Amino acid sequence: MSPGNPELVNALVQVLGSENVLTALEDILPYGFDGTATFKQRPVAVVFAHDAAQVSAVIKLARTHRAPVVTRGSGTGLSGGSVPVPGAVVLCLVKMDRILEVDPANLTLRAEAGAITQKIFDAADATGLFYPPDPGSMKISTIGGNVAENSGGLRGLKYGVTRDYVMGLEVVLADGSICWLGSKCVKDVAGYNLRDLFIGSEGTLGVVTQVLLKLLPKPAARQTLLATYARMDSAAETVSAIIAAKIIPCTLEFLDRKTIQCVEDFAKVGLPRDAEAILLIETDGHPAAVADEAAKIEELCRAHGATSVRRAATAAEAAQLATARRSAFSALARLRPTTILEDVTVPRSELAGMIREVEAIATRHQLNIATFGHFGDGNLHPTILTDERDTAEMHRVELAFADIVQATLARGGTITGEHGVGLAKKPFLKSQLGDASYELLRLVKRSLDPDGLLNPGKIFDQS
Amino acid sequence: MKTLAEMDYSVLQQCMHCGICLPTCPTYLETKEERNSPRGRIALMRAVADEELDITKAFGDEMYYCLGCLACTTACPAGVNYAELFETARADVEKKGVLASPKRDAIRWFALRLIFTRPRLLRAMGRMLWLWQASGAQMAFRKLKLTRLLPANLRQLEPQAPTVLAKFSHQLIKPVEKPASVKRRVAVLTGCVQDLVFADVNRATVDVLLANGCEVHTPPVQPCCGSLHAHNGDTDTAGELARRQLDLFDPFVFDAIISNAGGCGSHLRHYDHLLAEDPVYAARAAEWSRKLKDISEYLVEIGFRKPTGAATASTEVTYHESCHLCHGQKVSKQPREILNAIPGVKLSECAEATMCCGSAGIYNITQPETSGWLQERKLGHLRATGAEVVATANPGCHLQIANGFAQSGEKTTVVHPVVLLAQAYRNETGAAR
Numbered sequence: 001m002s003p004g005n006p007e008l009v010n011a012l013v014q015v016l017g018s019e020n021v022l023t024a025l026e027d028i029l030p031y032g033f034d035g036t037a038t039f040k041q042r043p044v045a046v047v048f049a050h051d052a053a054q055v056s057a058v059i060k061l062a063r064t065h066r067a068p069v070v071t072r073g074s075g076t077g078l079s080g081g082s083v084p085v086p087g088a089v090v091l092c093l094v095k096m097d098r099i100l101e102v103d104p105a106n107l108t109l110r111a112e113a114g115a116i117t118q119k120i121f122d123a124a125d126a127t128g129l130f131y132p133p134d135p136g137s138m139k140i141s142t143i144g145g146n147v148a149e150n151s152g153g154l155r156g157l158k159y160g161v162t163r164d165y166v167m168g169l170e171v172v173l174a175d176g177s178i179c180w181l182g183s184k185c186v187k188d189v190a191g192y193n194l195r196d197l198f199i200g201s202e203g204t205l206g207v208v209t210q211v212l213l214k215l216l217p218k219p220a221a222r223q224t225l226l227a228t229y230a231r232m233d234s235a236a237e238t239v240s241a242i243i244a245a246k247i248i249p250c251t252l253e254f255l256d257r258k259t260i261q262c263v264e265d266f267a268k269v270g271l272p273r274d275a276e277a278i279l280l281i282e283t284d285g286h287p288a289a290v291a292d293e294a295a296k297i298e299e300l301c302r303a304h305g306a307t308s309v310r311r312a313a314t315a316a317e318a319a320q321l322a323t324a325r326r327s328a329f330s331a332l333a334r335l336r337p338t339t340i341l342e343d344v345t346v347p348r349s350e351l352a353g354m355i356r357e358v359e360a361i362a363t364r365h366q367l368n369i370a371t372f373g374h375f376g377d378g379n380l381h382p383t384i385l386t387d388e389r390d391t392a393e394m395h396r397v398e399l400a401f402a403d404i405v406q407a408t409l410a411r412g413g414t415i416t417g418e419h420g421v422g423l424a425k426k427p428f429l430k431s432q433l434g435d436a437s438y439e440l441l442r443l444v445k446r447s448l449d450p451d452g453l454l455n456p457g458k459i460f461d462q463s
Numbered sequence: 464m465k466t467l468a469e470m471d472y473s474v475l476q477q478c479m480h481c482g483i484c485l486p487t488c489p490t491y492l493e494t495k496e497e498r499n500s501p502r503g504r505i506a507l508m509r510a511v512a513d514e515e516l517d518i519t520k521a522f523g524d525e526m527y528y529c530l531g532c533l534a535c536t537t538a539c540p541a542g543v544n545y546a547e548l549f550e551t552a553r554a555d556v557e558k559k560g561v562l563a564s565p566k567r568d569a570i571r572w573f574a575l576r577l578i579f580t581r582p583r584l585l586r587a588m589g590r591m592l593w594l595w596q597a598s599g600a601q602m603a604f605r606k607l608k609l610t611r612l613l614p615a616n617l618r619q620l621e622p623q624a625p626t627v628l629a630k631f632s633h634q635l636i637k638p639v640e641k642p643a644s645v646k647r648r649v650a651v652l653t654g655c656v657q658d659l660v661f662a663d664v665n666r667a668t669v670d671v672l673l674a675n676g677c678e679v680h681t682p683p684v685q686p687c688c689g690s691l692h693a694h695n696g697d698t699d700t701a702g703e704l705a706r707r708q709l710d711l712f713d714p715f716v717f718d719a720i721i722s723n724a725g726g727c728g729s730h731l732r733h734y735d736h737l738l739a740e741d742p743v744y745a746a747r748a749a750e751w752s753r754k755l756k757d758i759s760e761y762l763v764e765i766g767f768r769k770p771t772g773a774a775t776a777s778t779e780v781t782y783h784e785s786c787h788l789c790h791g792q793k794v795s796k797q798p799r800e801i802l803n804a805i806p807g808v809k810l811s812e813c814a815e816a817t818m819c820c821g822s823a824g825i826y827n828i829t830q831p832e833t834s835g836w837l838q839e840r841k842l843g844h845l846r847a848t849g850a851e852v853v854a855t856a857n858p859g860c861h862l863q864i865a866n867g868f869a870q871s872g873e874k875t876t877v878v879h880p881v882v883l884l885a886q887a888y889r890n891e892t893g894a895a896r
């Protein structure tokens with residue numbers, strides 16, 4: 001296809017108006033990447049849709065002109081999901097950002113796909129309700145992006161991930177048709193559960209334009225604790241002990257020494273700079289249960305080698321600690337020019353061993369690796385701090401990545417816990433799934449998107 | 464000064480495009496388009512450094528659409544030095560001349576090279592403006608509807624022109640003033656707009672310093688700090704003005720150098736960086752930057768004396784944070800501490816206290832639409848508190864907010880926190896001085 005594709009652009013302008021179709025270099029350059037380091041590709045055009053009908057029209061036009069469509073929310077993805085492919089039109093949904101309904105009688109919320117996650121949390125909160133999934137990027141990520149990546153968050157341990165809250169969604173298919181999947185009914189078993197097919201589909205099967213979310217009553221109380229460790233293993237042992245004691249906190253986050261220092265440089269919330277590891281733990285629910293759990297957790301932390309345990313005195317202090325934790329990934333960028341984040345998950349019993357292995361891999365390849373993550377879920381983010389201009393080092397980075405993935409799979413883990421496959425994890429998917437499951441995935445893609453129009457080349461190579 | 468292409472590339476690389484800054488950026492909130500966001504602008508700058516993009520007119524327009532409010536630097540966990548990138552990019556735009564037009568060149572020459580480099584000329588202009596306003600000529604001119612003769616954008620601005628005070632700083636403040644017992648020696652910077660329009664803020668600044676045992680040095684004629692120049696891509700003049708400032712004030716003889724205008728202070732603190740490669744001035748500039756303090760910051764640092772008198776009987780006050788004070792200088796708690804220390808003051812926090820009011824240097828002249836949008840958003844949040852007084856610590860914000868209230872006929876007053884503190888000291892029973 002021609003680089004500019006003027007006919008397609010003209011047709012898009014006809015449908016959306018010129019203010020919603022960007023083609024100038026200065027306008028489209030910033031859509032060449034998402035939050036993932038090292039992937040970059042310029043789109044031919046960026047378009048903004050304002051409703052499902054416009055999304056449908058864009059897809060039909062792109063189909064006529066055989067141009068790939070890459071759907072984009074806020075571009076905070078960490079696996080290259082919204083990075084354009086050559087010749088692509090980027091379909092950006094951030095202007096479809098309305099919260100359409102909060103239904104306290106049914107405990108649901110309906111919103112357009114471009115609504116910001118934080119706004120959804122706030123809208124629920126304002127009516128005394130609670131939307132639990134809280135990815136670190138929630139202040140900027142869109143709910144559509146969360147659904148597409150099946151994002152997890154700091155409360156994943158007790159409350160699960162985005163999938164657990166999607167009751168229904170509106171999706172535009174590759175032929176431009178618009179369909180609703182799911183309903184407000186708590187029990188609904190009519191037909192195949194196609195709704196779930198689109199959750200975690202990374203924009204490769206359809207464009208989500210609306211979501212219907214399940215809400216919970218707001219927990220009456222919460223308590224946040226910060227436990228400090230002189231040894232990484234002690235922190236890992238504490239996690240096992242808490243789970244073994246049949247306590248499920250809502251949050252159980254881990255930061256290693258390097259991450260603690262970077263986060264503290266930014267957030268200045270009084271994290272112990274000299275600690276080898278910290279755990280950020282939160283329990284919520286009935287006040288009596290919270291008080292009881294907090295006391296037991298504190299005891300377990302101390303019994304397993306915590307050098308100190310600090311309890312957040314106020315809600316504001318607790319919020320500050322959570323915000324600091326949410327900045328971990330970006331704060332690590334202070335150390336080296338390029339920050340590449342991994343997203344592996346292992347069964348929780350394998351955590352301590354996995355962390356030791358990551359350290360060994362760092363030493364073996366002479367790399368600077370920091371690790372933080374959702375310890376309670378077994379979801380780790382080893383983060384390689386490097387410089388993309390140093391080709392020799394970048395080669396070692398690739399080797400280290402392959403080693404981390406190998407180690408994860410050997411322990412029965414998964415190559416991505418929450419960020420998706422996208423471009424970043426594509427080479428490893430087959431070794432995790434095995435041939436038959438991998439082919440099944442491709443079969444689903446081929447039947448829903450026979451022309452390979454929607455975000456082609458993500459998750460697996462185009463066939 | 465280095466260009467984007469010559470500067471340390473790792474400053475550009477520091478942005479890992481995580482997007483955490485997006486929701487704090489006023490221009491991104493207005494359009495929701497990436498190029499109008501911090502990470503989008505940084506991507507454009509990096510493309511210039513990578514020679515993927517020329518310095519085009521569209522690039523220039525984008526750099527001037529940015530408010531320079533630095534909200535992104537507070538939000539950014541990666542510690543991206545956006546201020547340096549922004550000034551470098553604007554300087555590149557000026558060097559390339561992509562935005563040049565005879566009218567723009569004339570205005571820039573007049574403002575940046577003529578008026579704001581010559582304090583005496585600025586005061587003379589201020590004196591004329593004062594005569595114009597005080598003599599009633601302004602009212603007569605308006606009554607006769609002669610304003611129709613002005614070009615459209617000037618006509619809109621005419622009612623917004625600040626009311627110039629009858630006396631300027633040097634007429635209110637002696638070059639050296641001493642308290643009963645001297646504990647510290649400080650210098651006070653009087654600013655440009657502050658000097659003409661808010662000389663009372665400068666007087667109040669000196670008063671509160673005296674009340675806290677400081678010997679105060681205030682040279683009667685001071686050069687402009689150069690912040691307007693640096694923010695508008697004229698880094699050469701900014702450097703020249705910084706040198707003049709360092710000639711006038713010897714930072715080694717003072718305990719602190721005090722600024723009371725958020726915008727000026729934010730620039731003044733970075734003389735060390737601006738003159739880092741100047742063999743003659745680098746050391747002096749480093750000392751200067753070490754000692755430069757905002758007035759609220761300094762008062763809290765020296766443990767200022769809590770007043771026993773009240774500013775007025777009872778006042779509900781809300782606080783608008785000047786961008787360059789909170790984001791540029793990271794001074795945010797201290798002005799609140801000052802306000803809370805004043806008997807009778809009740810501080811009610813407003814929503815989005817750290818969001819730009821749209822003043823942003825000369826932005827309200829160059830981008831009236833965005834500026835107006837931000838002004839309305841700001842006034843809405845301030846009104847919602849029900850406070851009768853808005854405290855803020857930057858002359859640009861002060862004017863922008865006061866103009867907004869005046870246009871809608873509201874009585875809300877705007878005041879610098881140190882003015883309230885000075886009043887409270889003055890109202891102490893049996894207060895000397």
Ligand SMILES: Cc1cc2nc3c(=O)[nH]c(=O)nc-3n(C[C@H](O)[C@H](O)[C@H](O)COP(=O)(O)OP(=O)(O)OC[C@H]3O[C@@H](n4cnc5c(N)ncnc54)[C@H](O)[C@@H]3O)c2cc1C
Pocket residue numbers: 034035070071072073074075076077078080081082093113114134135136137140141142143144145146147148149150151152153154202203204206207208209326329330418419455480481482483
């Ligand atoms: C600082 C930081 C912290 C993060 N923390 C977490 C975390 O704790 N947990 C977590 O899970 N992730 C986290 N992420 C990753 C990222 O924020 C999530 O993947 C998020 O869901 C992406 O949302 P987005 O709107 O930015 O989507 P984008 O990045 O724009 O898109 C992501 C993918 O979804 C597709 N997509 C987007 N919208 C739609 C739609 N409406 N319909 C169909 N497909 C669509 C895109 O094609 C792409 O493949 C973090 C990222 C950052 C930068």
Ligand code: SF4
Pocket residue numbers: 330477478479480481482483484485501502505535538539540541542543
């Ligand atoms: S927060 Fe910082 S690193 Fe992240 S996109 Fe913004 S400027 Fe870049």
Ligand code: SF4
Pocket residue numbers: 487488489490491499500501504528529530531532533534535536545
């Ligand atoms: S300085 Fe202000 S307007 Fe400019 S990019 Fe940063 S936040 Fe946006």
